Amino acid sequence: MRLLKITLCFGLVWTMTSCYSVRFQVENGQWEPKDTEGGDPYYSGYYVRTVQKKVVFKKLTTGADYFNISDCESGALHTVEYRNTFGGILLNLVTFGGRKKVNVKYVCIKENSM
Amino acid sequence: MATTKIDNRTRWDTLHKNGPFPLKLFLTTKLEKNSSGLSGFEKYKDVAVEIQKLIQQAADSNEQFRAIGSKWSMSNIAHCKDRMHYNSYMNLKFPIFEGEMHQDSNYEHSNLFWFQCGNQIKEISLFLERRGKSLKTSGASNGQTIAGCISTGVHGSTIDVGSVQDYVVGLNLITGPNPEDNIYLERKSRPALRDTYVQNLNARVIRDDETFNAALVGLGSMGFIHGVVLEAENLFLLHRYVKKIDKAKALQLANTLDFSNYDPEIPGTDFRGVRPFHYKVFMNPYNTDEEKYAVEFIYKMKYYEDYKTDFGNPIPFQKEFVYLDLLYLFIKIAEKFPKSIPKLINLLKSSILPKEEKTTVGKLSEIFWDTGFQGKAFACSFGVDHTHSSKALELLAKLTREHPVPGIFAMRFIKKSEATMAFSKFPFTCMVEIDGIQWSDKEKIIGLKEYSKKLIGVLKDNDIPFTIHWGKNADWEFPGLVEHMYGNEVKKWKKIRNKLLTIPMQDVFSNAFLDSTKLSEPLAADEDLIV
Ligand SMILES: Cc1cc2nc3c(=O)[nH]c(=O)nc-3n(C[C@H](O)[C@H](O)[C@H](O)COP(=O)(O)OP(=O)(O)OC[C@H]3O[C@@H](n4cnc5c(N)ncnc54)[C@H](O)[C@@H]3O)c2cc1C
Numbered sequence: 001m002r003l004l005k006i007t008l009c010f011g012l013v014w015t016m017t018s019c020y021s022v023r024f025q026v027e028n029g030q031w032e033p034k035d036t037e038g039g040d041p042y043y044s045g046y047y048v049r050t051v052q053k054k055v056v057f058k059k060l061t062t063g064a065d066y067f068n069i070s071d072c073e074s075g076a077l078h079t080v081e082y083r084n085t086f087g088g089i090l091l092n093l094v095t096f097g098g099r100k101k102v103n104v105k106y107v108c109i110k111e112n113s114m
Numbered sequence: 115m116a117t118t119k120i121d122n123r124t125r126w127d128t129l130h131k132n133g134p135f136p137l138k139l140f141l142t143t144k145l146e147k148n149s150s151g152l153s154g155f156e157k158y159k160d161v162a163v164e165i166q167k168l169i170q171q172a173a174d175s176n177e178q179f180r181a182i183g184s185k186w187s188m189s190n191i192a193h194c195k196d197r198m199h200y201n202s203y204m205n206l207k208f209p210i211f212e213g214e215m216h217q218d219s220n221y222e223h224s225n226l227f228w229f230q231c232g233n234q235i236k237e238i239s240l241f242l243e244r245r246g247k248s249l250k251t252s253g254a255s256n257g258q259t260i261a262g263c264i265s266t267g268v269h270g271s272t273i274d275v276g277s278v279q280d281y282v283v284g285l286n287l288i289t290g291p292n293p294e295d296n297i298y299l300e301r302k303s304r305p306a307l308r309d310t311y312v313q314n315l316n317a318r319v320i321r322d323d324e325t326f327n328a329a330l331v332g333l334g335s336m337g338f339i340h341g342v343v344l345e346a347e348n349l350f351l352l353h354r355y356v357k358k359i360d361k362a363k364a365l366q367l368a369n370t371l372d373f374s375n376y377d378p379e380i381p382g383t384d385f386r387g388v389r390p391f392h393y394k395v396f397m398n399p400y401n402t403d404e405e406k407y408a409v410e411f412i413y414k415m416k417y418y419e420d421y422k423t424d425f426g427n428p429i430p431f432q433k434e435f436v437y438l439d440l441l442y443l444f445i446k447i448a449e450k451f452p453k454s455i456p457k458l459i460n461l462l463k464s465s466i467l468p469k470e471e472k473t474t475v476g477k478l479s480e481i482f483w484d485t486g487f488q489g490k491a492f493a494c495s496f497g498v499d500h501t502h503s504s505k506a507l508e509l510l511a512k513l514t515r516e517h518p519v520p521g522i523f524a525m526r527f528i529k530k531s532e533a534t535m536a537f538s539k540f541p542f543t544c545m546v547e548i549d550g551i552q553w554s555d556k557e558k559i560i561g562l563k564e565y566s567k568k569l570i571g572v573l574k575d576n577d578i579p580f581t582i583h584w585g586k587n588a589d590w591e592f593p594g595l596v597e598h599m600y601g602n603e604v605k606k607w608k609k610i611r612n613k614l615l616t617i618p619m620q621d622v623f624s625n626a627f628l629d630s631t632k633l634s635e636p637l638a639a640d641e642d643l644i645v
Contacts, residue, residue: 045257
């Protein structure tokens with residue numbers, strides 16, 4: 001019983017610490033602006049879009065497929081943020097790696113800015 | 115055809131949440147798509163027609179219409195209660211060619227560019243850099259639109275350059291719904307573009323120094339700025355270094371701007387006796403024991419391609435710099451302290467501004483980089499003659515100790531502007547600024563309006579002539595404030611507004627800010643003759 005508790009605790013700490021977000025940003029581009037109110041203050045004034053498909057299958061996480069981004073009118077990306085959440089890790093565990101929950105946000109380059 | 119999306123709204127707010135303010139309609143205009151095959155010029159003319167249609171609609175509904183940029187102003191200057199127009203997608207850019215220059219122009223055509231109003235400082239810089247050019251100066255950061263910048267008079271601390279509006283050489287204004295309301299303004303004394311070029315854009319040319327200077331810092335109220343022609347220069351590098359120097363020396367340099375005998379002792383350089391491109395002093399008003407002030411020195415250097423090999427890429431370092439701008443510095447200091455505002459202020463008394471002492475070298479756009487904080491903030495900024503800078507700082511800091519608010523001070527310096535209503539009206543204006551975070555009534559400290567009223571009062575009581583940054587927080591209802599600051603220039607500005615805008619159009623392009631400052635009141639007919 002004690003061992004189970006310790007394992008569970010370790011498991012919980014491991015899954016919690018596995019939550020992270022990574023942000024990629026180009027330095028020589030103008031982000032697309034928007035008149036925003038509320039939301040993440042970091043992105044205040046940015047036109048932030050999110051990837052609709054949140055639960056993804058193995059194909060996508062093994063590099064055999066890709067997220068298709070078709071709504072950047074400039075055809076270019078300024079910021080991509082990938083966030084791995086607690087729920088995502090749990091889902092991955094429960095489905096033995098078959099499914100994953102991902103949160104991807106992105107900001108396009110402003111059209112006509114180049 | 116350009117299209118406008120019209121959203122019903124009940125409120126609107128600035129980037130730093132200085133509102134909210136009530137609003138009816140929020141308008142966003144997008145240019146005709148690139149796939150339409152229209153040329154840049156055709157798209158520009160097409161969207162001008164769309165803007166005129168929107169102005170007509172506002173007038174027909176007896177409503178106000180106000181263009182906004184990136185909503186970085188913290189005063190309510192960008193707000194109007196009825197129809198606010200978001201310009202950011204109007205970002206066409208045109209280089210000027212030799213054959214497009216006015217025959218009497220002294221400008222170098224390769225330095226001139228026509229930018230549509232919604233171009234942001236960062237994108238303008240990137241566009242210019244690809245052509246080996248640079249803006250002459252910017253604010254501490256790069257997110258504002260070009261029209262937003264000139265409408266309030268955005269400045270950095272470039273002692274001998276001036277503010278953003280000071281390198282604008284032409285203005286395309288839409289002052290009403292009729293074809294003749296599409297005008298292009300230049301100084302008669304410094305023409306830039308030939309008439310046929312301007313007429314191709316369906317604009318009517320007016321060359322007049324007084325009109326141009328009044329429209330330059332137009333407070334969003336001289337019509338819709340559709341485009342600006344600005345003068346850039348060849349790319350240059352900036353060498354930036356922040357160090358702590360003796361208080362007395364920092365203030366003496368501020369009061370005199372005489373660097374001829376001064377050696378900043380920056381490692382690996384010899385800037386002895388060199389007048390810096392930019393000089394800025396940071397100060398914590400609560401710690402009176404500190405013997406030194408943090409001072410930012412920036413020197414101009416010749417551009418060369420592989421500067422990054424010698425000095426590294428400045429961008430990744432930007433995130434480590436605490437002296438990015440005043441507000442960011444304050445946030446960096448405050449984040450170590452408790453959330454309670456009175457406790458934070460108390461701790462500031464023993465807080466020493468951090469040491470930085472790192473060299474960065476980069477282009478203007480790399481030194482004045484993306485802003486680091488977008489939360490709730492306030493900023494008050496007073497312009498005084500630089501010879502009064504230490505006195506003004508002392509008075510404002512003392513008052514702040516008596517009525518503490520969560521913020522810290524800086525001083526920046528700007529060359530005089532020719533714009534009639536520019537706050538940089540002294541030969542060299544020192545902007546004494548306090549930036550910080552907002553607080554609530556529950557904190558039991560002085561309210562922002564009351565605080566700002568006291569700041570105005572203390573400068574008046576001590577006979578220090580001053581101005582206030584149009585885009586910053588102030589008690590804008592302070593009786594006779596604008597006349598006190600600008601004297602007869604107010605009448606000149608109103609006279610030109612009368613000349614450019616019909617009375618119904620003056621109402622369309624007014625707002626609560628203009629009412630509080632009494633600038634929306636037209637000149638009496640006899641005054642118009644006297645000015
Ligand atoms: C993070 C931050 C840093 C700042 N740093 C500095 C600094 O270093 N130096 C400095 O001087 N200021 C600074 N400010 C203040 C700010 O730069 C100015 O208030 C500036 O005017 C904001 O530009 P904007 O594009 O956001 O315009 P807005 O704030 O949206 O509008 C400003 C004015 O411009 C008018 N306007 C905009 N577009 C048009 C148009 N097309 N036609 C007619 N009128 C128009 C608006 O009606 C309004 O009156 C800073 C503000 C912030 C939030």
